[in-house]
Amino acid sequence: MGFAVYLVALVILYVLLNLGKIGKFVKERKRLYELMDKIDGPYALPLLGTTWQFKMDPVEFALQLYNWGLEYSSKGASLAKFWMGPYPMVIILTPEASKKVLESNVLINKSSEYDIFLPWLGTGLLLASGDKWRGRRKMMTPSFHFNVLIDFQAVFDNQGKILLEQLEDEMRYAKDNTFDAFPYIKRCALDIICETAMGTTVSAQTNHTHPYVMAVNEMNSLAFKYQRMPWLWIKPIRHLSGYEADFQRNLDIVTSFTKKVIEGKLREHEESVGFSEDKNKKKAFLDMLIDKKDEGGLGYEDIREEVDTFMFEGHDTTSAGIGWSLWCLANSPEYQKKCHEELDQIFEGSPRECTVDDLKKMKYLEKCVKEALRMRPSVPQIARSVEEEFEIDGTIVPKGCSVMVSPAFLQNNPRTYENHEVYDPERFNEDEIAKRHAYAYIPFSAGPRNCIGQKFAMQEEKTVISWVLRRFQIHSDVGIRENIPLPETITRPTMGFPLKFTIRQ
Numbered sequence: 001m002g003f004a005v006y007l008v009a010l011v012i013l014y015v016l017l018n019l020g021k022i023g024k025f026v027k028e029r030k031r032l033y034e035l036m037d038k039i040d041g042p043y044a045l046p047l048l049g050t051t052w053q054f055k056m057d058p059v060e061f062a063l064q065l066y067n068w069g070l071e072y073s074s075k076g077a078s079l080a081k082f083w084m085g086p087y088p089m090v091i092i093l094t095p096e097a098s099k100k101v102l103e104s105n106v107l108i109n110k111s112s113e114y115d116i117f118l119p120w121l122g123t124g125l126l127l128a129s130g131d132k133w134r135g136r137r138k139m140m141t142p143s144f145h146f147n148v149l150i151d152f153q154a155v156f157d158n159q160g161k162i163l164l165e166q167l168e169d170e171m172r173y174a175k176d177n178t179f180d181a182f183p184y185i186k187r188c189a190l191d192i193i194c195e196t197a198m199g200t201t202v203s204a205q206t207n208h209t210h211p212y213v214m215a216v217n218e219m220n221s222l223a224f225k226y227q228r229m230p231w232l233w234i235k236p237i238r239h240l241s242g243y244e245a246d247f248q249r250n251l252d253i254v255t256s257f258t259k260k261v262i263e264g265k266l267r268e269h270e271e272s273v274g275f276s277e278d279k280n281k282k283k284a285f286l287d288m289l290i291d292k293k294d295e296g297g298l299g300y301e302d303i304r305e306e307v308d309t310f311m312f313e314g315h316d317t318t319s320a321g322i323g324w325s326l327w328c329l330a331n332s333p334e335y336q337k338k339c340h341e342e343l344d345q346i347f348e349g350s351p352r353e354c355t356v357d358d359l360k361k362m363k364y365l366e367k368c369v370k371e372a373l374r375m376r377p378s379v380p381q382i383a384r385s386v387e388e389e390f391e392i393d394g395t396i397v398p399k400g401c402s403v404m405v406s407p408a409f410l411q412n413n414p415r416t417y418e419n420h421e422v423y424d425p426e427r428f429n430e431d432e433i434a435k436r437h438a439y440a441y442i443p444f445s446a447g448p449r450n451c452i453g454q455k456f457a458m459q460e461e462k463t464v465i466s467w468v469l470r471r472f473q474i475h476s477d478v479g480i481r482e483n484i485p486l487p488e489t490i491t492r493p494t495m496g497f498p499l500k501f502t503i504r505q
């Protein structure tokens, strides 16, 4: 009895002391509910929100999300809403509304949907907020400057050639010369990001059971589960269900790998003290971070989170992009033939290296890559936290919700793209581009928080794909759309990329 009285007194005291704050919170919450009520969306229950309707099967869930988008878009709405449990989310349905969100200098911070990645990526560039993000973005932009990318070409080229050797080796053992090329592409992309940005060779291409690549796959699947199943947001359930143990095991694998990369570089730096630097040699991204550490600007944890961020963003996105491009071309012999003709004209059958000048001539291949990024953008959605209310087409988006722009939806909306399910590189002819709203195509996002690695990505994709097509004809027995894309953090093909390879004469 005595304890209960004490507890009630404590609660009353707390309420009295925080009356101002509580009043403000209640007022904001009331406004949030009132404004969210004005936005259309599937029926939501208290606490569970819309998630009670979510399909358990990931493929069905992906289709459900897409169909909801279509339903509200076909009513002419610019926005729709979901309740992710008790958290409201506004979904953007038009290119015009996406422009407003992505060009905003206020809607800069990432929303809580990304929190599952914090123990891994920390607040590195992808997840950083406010002034930390501004400072880091400024610091890192020169590392992806055009001149730096020219120096990376030799690495893209060499790793592209190693990929060919790997694919040819596998062809010999595979039934009917058909096998899933995705793991090969992923290991190639990992070697590329390590050698370019980190200045380190990890030879993942020749180590088929590379633990990092497999653990990143697992982390993506776990994050997708977390987003669909709000009960996993409750820590004891995460532990009891085994989810937390799986997450920690994979987290250990990915962070131990990046730790090894950083420690190797730190040792190299210590050993080089006293030796004069080659002034002509451009510094790798990781060398730049270590220099900043030596100057006192960054700590070990700052470097760790950036290395984890760039290692993940720099390989998982491009490997999905390369894989989907090959998948689409394997299903489109007429466009593949045009790429072959273009490459034959550039290289005249010679197995020589691929240079930056060659890439400029690959105009048709570039259209093919862009069209694959339209149908299957590597990053299917982008979410921001709304910290100040704003208005879109007369509707106020309230403070306290998240706002989501989905390249996967916008680029596959029949209102914007006629025959959107058809792979057609001609959509990237100049006159066709001119007919579209600029924000109808945003695979690299846009505005101040766009992808810092987009030129790197296009250069890598074109180089690697050109090597594959110079050597092989590729074919698929499964249609483009049968390989359903799962909107995990990175768009994952449910079937991998089972391709049939034939050596070109």
Ligand code: HEM
Pocket (backbone or CB within 6 Å): 125, 126, 127, 137, 197, 309, 310, 313, 314, 315, 317, 318, 321, 377, 378, 379, 381, 382, 383, 442, 443, 444, 445, 448, 449, 450, 451, 452, 453, 454, 456, 457
């Ligand atoms: C086809 C390949 C790629 C695609 C489609 C892609 C797409 C994107 C998108 C849509 C964003 C915005 C994400 C958001 O706001 O939530 C983004 C951000 C980012 N990307 Fe990429 N990306 C690709 C390749 C790369 C590469 C190769 C790197 C690094 C070398 C990279 C590094 C980053 C980083 C660090 C950010 C965060 C930028 C910031 O917040 O300032 N990306 N990317």
